[in-house]
Amino acid sequence: MLEVERLNIGTRDALFVENLSIELARGRLTCLIGPSGCGKSSVIKWLSGVLAPELRATGCARFDGHEIALPHPGIAYQPQGDSLFPWLTVFENATLGLEIRGEADAAARDRVRGLFPIFGLQGNEDKFPDQLSGGMRQRAAFMRTMVQGARVLLLDEPFSALDAVTRLKMQDWLADRLEADPRAVLLVTHDLFEATQIADRVLVMGQHPARIIADIPLTIPRAARTEASLAGIRSTLKSMLLEDSR
Ligand SMILES: Nc1ncnc2c1ncn2[C@@H]1O[C@H](COP(=O)(O)OP(=O)(O)OP(=O)(O)O)[C@@H](O)[C@H]1O
Numbered sequence: 442m443l444e445v446e447r448l449n450i451g452t453r454d455a456l457f458v459e460n461l462s463i464e465l466a467r468g469r470l471t472c473l474i475g476p477s478g479c480g481k482s483s484v485i486k487w488l489s490g491v492l493a494p495e496l497r498a499t500g501c502a503r504f505d506g507h508e509i510a511l512p513h514p515g516i517a518y519q520p521q522g523d524s525l526f527p528w529l530t531v532f533e534n535a536t537l538g539l540e541i542r543g544e545a546d547a548a549a550r551d552r553v554r555g556l557f558p559i560f561g562l563q564g565n566e567d568k569f570p571d572q573l574s575g576g577m578r579q580r581a582a583f584m585r586t587m588v589q590g591a592r593v594l595l596l597d598e599p600f601s602a603l604d605a606v607t608r609l610k611m612q613d614w615l616a617d618r619l620e621a622d623p624r625a626v627l628l629v630t631h632d633l634f635e636a637t638q639i640a641d642r643v644l645v646m647g648q649h650p651a652r653i654i655a656d657i658p659l660t661i662p663r664a665a666r667t668e669a670s671l672a673g674i675r676s677t678l679k680s681m682l683l684e685d686s687r
Pocket residue numbers: 452457475476477478479480481482483484493495496631
């Protein structure tokens with residue numbers, strides 16, 4: 442569905458991402474892991490059209506086989522953290538993307554209201570983000586991303602601010618939501634436990650320069666994944682990351 446080819450990103454002096462290619466398929470959750478600072482966020486910022494202007498990038502993005510200009514309406518981006526605006530209610534945050542695109546008519550607003558129970562946020566429409574728990578804020582941020590209707594979702598460390606238990610619950614919740622409403626998802630995480638728990642596929646990014654050093658499909662059904670069944674793959678991923686950082 443979405444292909445990135447020969448992506449280079451760097452400063453004026455040097456490239457830090459070099460000749461990187463990625464393919465994302467519909468209904469598949471791909472996790473991108475790699476050492477801090479290797480360029481994971483820069484890759485998804487480039488795909489979202491929000492790369493810092495002082496960085497330079499060349500590369501090609503294709504959607505359903507056609508080369509596209511970025512940003513593209515078929516690609517939605519959720520930055521690190523929950524990124525909700527504190528001065529807007531949860532409902533206003535959820536409809537913000539639609540407002541910006543001029544698509545927040547009465548029917549669209551009713552559709553978003555109808556999603557609140559599905560996202561576990563019923564009764565919280567008129568609250569402000571600081572009146573919600575961390576998990577609820579994440580669900581609200583994710584709802585805002587989903588309602589834009591994009592077929593590709595780019596999620597930058599969506600669970601990094603959550604405590605361990607909420608994080609586990611949110612991982613299951615996200616996998617269930619995507620099963621009910623499949624999209625092509627690229628999720629950046631530092632956490633290889635998280636990656637192996639939720640992904641259909643893990644891409645490992647190396648550094649100096651950043652490129653994909655492994656592409657590992659996870660074939661065990663999510664419901665059957667246990668510490669024991671994932672131990673081998675986690676150990677392989679850990680070795681790759683340590684090896685690359687030497
Ligand atoms: N605006 C910028 N100007 C110059 N260098 C930048 C800029 N933004 C990022 N970089 C550099 O680009 C490299 C990649 O950063 P990026 O945030 O993409 O990495 P990351 O893998 O997502 O890191 P982390 O896992 O810590 O979030 C880093 O060396 C960073 O210092």
